[in-house]
Amino acid sequence: MDIPNFPECDHAVVKALFEQSDYALVQNLQQHPEQGRYFTALFCRYSPVVYSLIRHSARSPVQSDYLFALTWRHILNELSGVELPAQAADAPEFSLQGWLVNLTAACINQTDLPEVENIHYSLSEASPPLWCYVGRSLDQLQPVHRLMVLMAQTFHWSETRIAAYLQAEGTRISPEQVRQQLTQAYRLLESALPEDIRAIYLSAGAPAAAADDDLSDLLDLSGLDLSPATGSSLPEPGSS
Numbered sequence: 577m578d579i580p581n582f583p584e585c586d587h588a589v590v591k592a593l594f595e596q597s598d599y600a601l602v603q604n605l606q607q608h609p610e611q612g613r614y615f616t617a618l619f620c621r622y623s624p625v626v627y628s629l630i631r632h633s634a635r636s637p638v639q640s641d642y643l644f645a646l647t648w649r650h651i652l653n654e655l656s657g658v659e660l661p662a663q664a665a666d667a668p669e670f671s672l673q674g675w676l677v678n679l680t681a682a683c684i685n686q687t688d689l690p691e692v693e694n695i696h697y698s699l700s701e702a703s704p705p706l707w708c709y710v711g712r713s714l715d716q717l718q719p720v721h722r723l724m725v726l727m728a729q730t731f732h733w734s735e736t737r738i739a740a741y742l743q744a745e746g747t748r749i750s751p752e753q754v755r756q757q758l759t760q761a762y763r764l765l766e767s768a769l770p771e772d773i774r775a776i777y778l779s780a781g782a783p784a785a786a787a788d789d790d791l792s793d794l795l796d797l798s799g800l801d802l803s804p805a806t807g808s809s810l811p812e813p814g815s816s
Contacts, residue, residue, distance in 0.1 A: 579627055582703055585620035587776045593617040599670040602655055612773035615652055616705040618672070623648075623704075625673060626680050633684045638692045641699040647683040648704035649711065654679065696730060706777045713768035720747070721761035728758055 584590055593601065593613060598621075605614035630644050661670075689695075697707070714722055720742075727733040727741070735751040735758070742749050749757075766774065 579624045580699060582620060582623060584616060584703060584705065584776050589613050589772055589776055590617050590620055594621075597670060598672045599660065602658075602660060602672070605655055606657075606660075609656065610770055612705060612709050612770040613776070615655070615708070616773070616776060618651075618655075619648060619703075619705050622672065622676050626651075626676060629677065629680045630684060635689065636692055638695050639689045642695045642697045643683065643687055643689060644699065645697055645702075645704045645707050646687065647680055649708045650683055651676065651679060652708050703777070706773065709769055709773045710765070713765050716768045717761060717764055721757065721764065724754060724758050725761050725765065 590613060594617065596604075596617070598618070601614045601618050604611075605618070608614065626647060627644055630640050630647065633640070633643075635643065702710075714725065717725065724738055727738045728735075733741075735754040739749050739751045739754045742754075766778065769778070
């Protein structure tokens with residue numbers, strides 16, 4: 577089984593964090609939620625372990641890739657609120673691996689994946705950290721902007737069809753106004769992304785750059801909602 581290559585792991589912003597311990601990365605992730613580099617560094621460190629577990633779960637490659645992304649979204653949600661054990665930030669024996677293995681196994685066992693034809697996610701087009709933060713940025717848009725973006729990108733509706741739907745729901749809007757609103761929504765969506773995520777993924781020459789007219793692989797959020805589990809805690813130092 578070939579482990580995918582994730583070019584962001586070679587980005588200078590991410591490589592600068594490779595010497596940080598798991599503890600320090602999680603601590604920084606919690607203290608700086610406006611930055612995405614710490615989660616991306618953890619993703620680069622542990623994506624081979626998570627990917628290997630998921631690919632061995634006997635699902636199709638498309639379903640496996642989608643579950644891989646969903647699992648990392650779940651990991652991000654958990655890490656953002658999990659309570660760290662009392663420990664010095666530079667303690668070398670602290671490891672996330674055992675916790676991540678257990679969380680991945682839970683996702684594999686509890687997720688009822690959609691059929692392949694209903695999955696729009698592509699791992700080659702949207703690495704999980706970018707996909708996760710695009711989803712979070714999408715949640716920050718005004719409801720009408722979020723609805724338009726999802727209609728345009730996930731369901732590939734034209735401006736005319738979007739306008740017709742909104743008119744049927746009582747909103748007076750023309751196709752041209754939909755086009756203008758979509759342009760504004762795409763700009764707001766990109767500006768809502770953490771600055772370092774834009775630098776890693778969207779700057780000139782960055783891997784997996786996303787254009788406004790090719791966001792469908794990033795914006796399919798119609799799959800299962802893996803809500804953060806309650807009462808989750810990290811392993812004690814030295815756990816594996």
